[in-house]
Amino acid sequence: MSEVRLTLRQAPSVALEAPCVRPDAFATLSEAAIARLPVEHGREVVALGEFFDVRGEHADQVRVEGDVRRVKRLGAGMIGGSLIVAGSAGRHTGAGMSGGSLVVEGDADDWTGLGMRGGRLVVHGNAAAAFCGAAPGSSRGMTGGLAFVRGSVGVRVGERLRRGVIAVGGSAGAYAGAHMVAGTLVVRGALGPGAGIGLKRGSIVAGGALELLPTFRYACRYRPGYVDLLFASLERHGFDVGAMAAGAFDRFGGDHADLGRGEILKWTAS
Amino acid sequence: MSERLRITGGRVYDPRHAIDGAIRDICIEDGRVVAALPGDAPTLDAAGLVVMPGAVDIHSHVAGPKVNLARRLEPERRTVPTVPDTGRLYTLLGYTTVFDAAVPLLGARHAHLELQDTPLVDKGFYVLLGNDEFVLAALEDGSDDAVRDVLGWAVRASRAYGVKVVNPGGGAAWKAARGTPGLDDALPGRRVTPRRILTALARAADALALPHPMHLHCSNLGLAGNATTTLDTIAALEGRRVHLAHLQFHVYGGEPGGRPTSRARELSAALAAHANVSADVGQVMFGPATTMTADARVGEMLHDLTGRKWVDADLELEGGCGVVPYEYRERNVVHAMQWAAGLELLLLSPDPWRLVLSTDHPNGGTFLSYPRLLRLLMDRAYRDEQIARVHPQGLEGTALRDGLAREYSLYEVAIVTRAAPARLLGLEHKGHLGVGADADVALYAPDANLETMFTTPRHVLKAGRRVAEDGAIREETWGRTLQATPPFDPAVERALGRVLAEAGSLSLEDYVVGADEIGAAR
Amino acid sequence: MRRSTVDGQPSELDAAVAVAAGLLRAARQPLVYGLLDSTVEAQRAAVAVARRLGAILDTPASASHAGSFRAFERLGAALASRGEYRHAELAVFWACGSDASELAPRPGLARVSVDVGSARGPADADTRLALEPDQEIPALLALRAFARGRRVDAAQAGSLPVEALRSLARRLVSCGYGVVVCDADPAPARRDACRADALTALVRECHRKSRVRLSGLRRGSNPVGAENVLTWLTGFPASVRFGADGPRYGPGEFAAETLLQRGDVDAVLLVGVEPEAHLSNEAAAQLARVPCVALGAVEREGARVFLATSAFGATAGRVFRGDGVALRHAPPQSSDHPSEATVLARLAEALAS
Numbered sequence A: 001m002s003e004v005r006l007t008l009r010q011a012p013s014v015a016l017e018a019p020c021v022r023p024d025a026f027a028t029l030s031e032a033a034i035a036r037l038p039v040e041h042g043r044e045v046v047a048l049g050e051f052f053d054v055r056g057e058h059a060d061q062v063r064v065e066g067d068v069r070r071v072k073r074l075g076a077g078m079i080g081g082s083l084i085v086a087g088s089a090g091r092h093t094g095a096g097m098s099g100g101s102l103v104v105e106g107d108a109d110d111w112t113g114l115g116m117r118g119g120r121l122v123v124h125g126n127a128a129a130a131f132c133g134a135a136p137g138s139s140r141g142m143t144g145g146l147a148f149v150r151g152s153v154g155v156r157v158g159e160r161l162r163r164g165v166i167a168v169g170g171s172a173g174a175y176a177g178a179h180m181v182a183g184t185l186v187v188r189g190a191l192g193p194g195a196g197i198g199l200k201r202g203s204i205v206a207g208g209a210l211e212l213l214p215t216f217r218y219a220c221r222y223r224p225g226y227v228d229l230l231f232a233s234l235e236r237h238g239f240d241v242g243a244m245a246a247g248a249f250d251r252f253g254g255d256h257a258d259l260g261r262g263e264i265l266k267w268t269a270s
Numbered sequence B: 001m002s003e004r005l006r007i008t009g010g011r012v013y014d015p016r017h018a019i020d021g022a023i024r025d026i027c028i029e030d031g032r033v034v035a036a037l038p039g040d041a042p043t044l045d046a047a048g049l050v051v052m053p054g055a056v057d058i059h060s061h062v063a064g065p066k067v068n069l070a071r072r073l074e075p076e077r078r079t080v081p082t083v084p085d086t087g088r089l090y091t092l093l094g095y096t097t098v099f100d101a102a103v104p105l106l107g108a109r110h111a112h113l114e115l116q117d118t119p120l121v122d123k124g125f126y127v128l129l130g131n132d133e134f135v136l137a138a139l140e141d142g143s144d145d146a147v148r149d150v151l152g153w154a155v156r157a158s159r160a161y162g163v164k165v166v167n168p169g170g171g172a173a174w175k176a177a178r179g180t181p182g183l184d185d186a187l188p189g190r191r192v193t194p195r196r197i198l199t200a201l202a203r204a205a206d207a208l209a210l211p212h213p214m215h216l217h218c219s220n221l222g223l224a225g226n227a228t229t230t231l232d233t234i235a236a237l238e239g240r241r242v243h244l245a246h247l248q249f250h251v252y253g254g255e256p257g258g259r260p261t262s263r264a265r266e267l268s269a270a271l272a273a274h275a276n277v278s279a280d281v282g283q284v285m286f287g288p289a290t291t292m293t294a295d296a297r298v299g300e301m302l303h304d305l306t307g308r309k310w311v312d313a314d315l316e317l318e319g320g321c322g323v324v325p326y327e328y329r330e331r332n333v334v335h336a337m338q339w340a341a342g343l344e345l346l347l348l349s350p351d352p353w354r355l356v357l358s359t360d361h362p363n364g365g366t367f368l369s370y371p372r373l374l375r376l377l378m379d380r381a382y383r384d385e386q387i388a389r390v391h392p393q394g395l396e397g398t399a400l401r402d403g404l405a406r407e408y409s410l411y412e413v414a415i416v417t418r419a420a421p422a423r424l425l426g427l428e429h430k431g432h433l434g435v436g437a438d439a440d441v442a443l444y445a446p447d448a449n450l451e452t453m454f455t456t457p458r459h460v461l462k463a464g465r466r467v468a469e470d471g472a473i474r475e476e477t478w479g480r481t482l483q484a485t486p487p488f489d490p491a492v493e494r495a496l497g498r499v500l501a502e503a504g505s506l507s508l509e510d511y512v513v514g515a516d517e518i519g520a521a522r
Numbered sequence C: 001m002r003r004s005t006v007d008g009q010p011s012e013l014d015a016a017v018a019v020a021a022g023l024l025r026a027a028r029q030p031l032v033y034g035l036l037d038s039t040v041e042a043q044r045a046a047v048a049v050a051r052r053l054g055a056i057l058d059t060p061a062s063a064s065h066a067g068s069f070r071a072f073e074r075l076g077a078a079l080a081s082r083g084e085y086r087h088a089e090l091a092v093f094w095a096c097g098s099d100a101s102e103l104a105p106r107p108g109l110a111r112v113s114v115d116v117g118s119a120r121g122p123a124d125a126d127t128r129l130a131l132e133p134d135q136e137i138p139a140l141l142a143l144r145a146f147a148r149g150r151r152v153d154a155a156q157a158g159s160l161p162v163e164a165l166r167s168l169a170r171r172l173v174s175c176g177y178g179v180v181v182c183d184a185d186p187a188p189a190r191r192d193a194c195r196a197d198a199l200t201a202l203v204r205e206c207h208r209k210s211r212v213r214l215s216g217l218r219r220g221s222n223p224v225g226a227e228n229v230l231t232w233l234t235g236f237p238a239s240v241r242f243g244a245d246g247p248r249y250g251p252g253e254f255a256a257e258t259l260l261q262r263g264d265v266d267a268v269l270l271v272g273v274e275p276e277a278h279l280s281n282e283a284a285a286q287l288a289r290v291p292c293v294a295l296g297a298v299e300r301e302g303a304r305v306f307l308a309t310s311a312f313g314a315t316a317g318r319v320f321r322g323d324g325v326a327l328r329h330a331p332p333q334s335s336d337h338p339s340e341a342t343v344l345a346r347l348a349e350a351l352a353s
């Protein structure tokens, strides 16, 4: 058997907490053992098999089918293997993942990839708030890995990003890259208000419209060599950088309300 | 119907009665140790087990405004346990009595609210004085009697067990103008010096016959060269009783502003020479910690050092507090020195009855690291392994480097974790297993790994009830709040009221915790 | 005397409590919500009920105070109890007034009002600075940059009143003691994810150079009690889920507003709150569809079970002042009704049996 397939059989009536759905864990489990894994349906602890048809075993390739928008924490903490959510996923999908590949073929809900440490996370649709953001109180958000969203993302994408790359094909909500410590955030479309607030270090590459905060300062117009290296690597992973493949960037240093060693690279056609 | 239990055949360590591992039965009736029980009393087989009185933490931070700020500050780490977990986790280690070392007058009600919700253990706190307008105003008037009455009132009003003095006068000076006065420097705008505050409060604590002497956090905590301050402080007290809090943080040599070194040997000698002085060690343990202190200067210093989040809070008419998350690392030269200095103090200790265990939870590490600390003291081979891991420069000049061979015995462990803290606190019924003692008992299964042994007692009894077994709580009981009840001249309330009328936002009644505000909430 | 009711019919308290317990026990994911106008005693009793139920526990602060919670958790805070404000030489009212008489006009105190749109500070302030709503965060950042000794490019500053901000920053870093007062429970239209963070960071920056404290104005009778009680009992100030592995924190995630909107709760226990004052219309509409047990002094329309209690104003107990000082609450009037704490304790007993 090369794949474990979970098909939602019964829709949960309230949120279902299912952090046990992890390809690395399934690799060593039989079909029956997977079906027995505990999930929390509200205040009740029940078996995964009560909600999902489980087909397959001993495989770290996992596919989840059905409307799982109420199923939370799929792939949270996964360290390897592959997890594909065939539709839209619930909150906290892939939170804290440190390895492997996670693909959401529909939309991703709030806190997807929260505190991600490594691996590859791809969302075909849109992602909601705090995509690859930071857990409450933590000084670091995402600390490694690659995350792509083909559509748009909600507010506070990449908050406190420490390392790794986040690339967004559409637009980003308010406060993109807030309090970034390092790392790179690429947004092809427009950025909402407050982008780069509290930026300490790191780069935000902005392809679309952007209202700059006053605590960023213009430096120069150029096309940094590392942007092309970055874009080449993104293209290799299937992320289309669009018009940014050509043109130049205006570099703004900031946020001077904070450490101020970061930059926003604002794309311009000329 | 009385509740009875006979603990049979255990190896008993009861230093107060000089019992060093003798096989004894312990008889318990209605929460107390008794001389004998009828033959049909229920038994708990302790054959092969080590039997000790429940342990007593003389210096910890478990309740009140700053502890709760620390909990809120760190949802991501949770170094500071919740109140229910505090009671449970202490109990699961065999600790049955815990004192919070620093609660301001205006935080007393809040601290008692948390203590009400703290299960299992007996508990209490020391009320902070020495940087407050009440004591400073009394000292300005020049009367030691007035200070004694302020202290008496403060302990009664806050329902405290003792008095804590933090960086005497220095807190007030820091708050007013970031000043750091020496022992004989007048505070800004006042005629009062730290020496005067120190001696007046030590004398007042003695005059009121408080069960525990003045609990003192000396000035210049954490700074290079502060050993001199500590030695001067001991000299200033001229033989009066004092308990020095977390001594390890106050034994540093080195140039002011430079890297601190350890002068633990000198402080050990000073401890040997001054029978009036006791201390808890304030051991640093590697790993996560949360610094929380009424010494606001320290909070600011640590924030500057770490650049991390920081709570800095001032309290009207009293001092303030600082909270900064922290991490002690083996490869950090200063942390290694601090770790070594604590072990030096403990291993060179001239008298285990006067130097007792603490990590100043959660400042030097959490109380959960006590079993590891005991292993460091009892197992030289393990200690040497750990010594090899830490930054070698941190060990320079320490006695640890010279190969201290001492290993604590179970008897000495029973002293520094039980008998001595109970004696220093004046707790007649704790820290021993003689007739009349509170039946707080911890039973351990011997293990070659002493950390394992002390992490999970086989049984823990609190007031005679079997509350924990093999790492799980069996029954959640409610301990008592321990208070001292010194007398005071009610006339002092007029003077206190004047201070409040001039500068406070509250009235004197607001400071008084009612009898109905202590005791179990449920 | 007002009676407890079950399905609108008068009921003895014990019978009503039994029905309430059954209703809550039957739920898959109950929510305990409120604690705003409750004593500490009621708040801790509500935590006990929520723990026993395996409920989600939340307060209105999860919406109104969300930015402040986040700022505190990221940065900490520079705080002072109210009586300390008598030292203040400078008070900056950030789009709000004050609840401290220590910051009323007096000699030696300079009072600055920063007005943001229609959110205005005290009318009798010495100095005023007017900002458009979309200038507010940029202004806070510019102030902080100035406090750090950085400059702000005119090209980036747009229409910001740069000179006024530079001068205010200078006053903040050079005053002997300053207090910045802000609205810590802003109305929905004034909520912003980063304002409290920017204010906290600004105050800390200034505090390292002078002495400046942040004072957040709270709404409700005992919101600070709620976050303190929840914190010492669960580790977290609001939005707590009692799951299989103990209390878990989910700001946003376990907030009443989104839980209701998403239909993720199927029974609600209301304590010390008028929920409609704190929820969006959609969430309030969903609340009306969910079986509800309400404690209170005023009967709640549509609640399956109403448990009559004394009003907050007639309940003795302990409360926290806005600055975090715990006080005794001694009401002028008394009530014939049992307190929320008493009724919640009975409910907890009924749930245990």
Ligand SMILES: [Zn+2]
Pocket (backbone or CB within 6 Å): B059, B060, B061, B101, B102, B245, B246, B360, B363
């Ligand atoms: Zn301490």
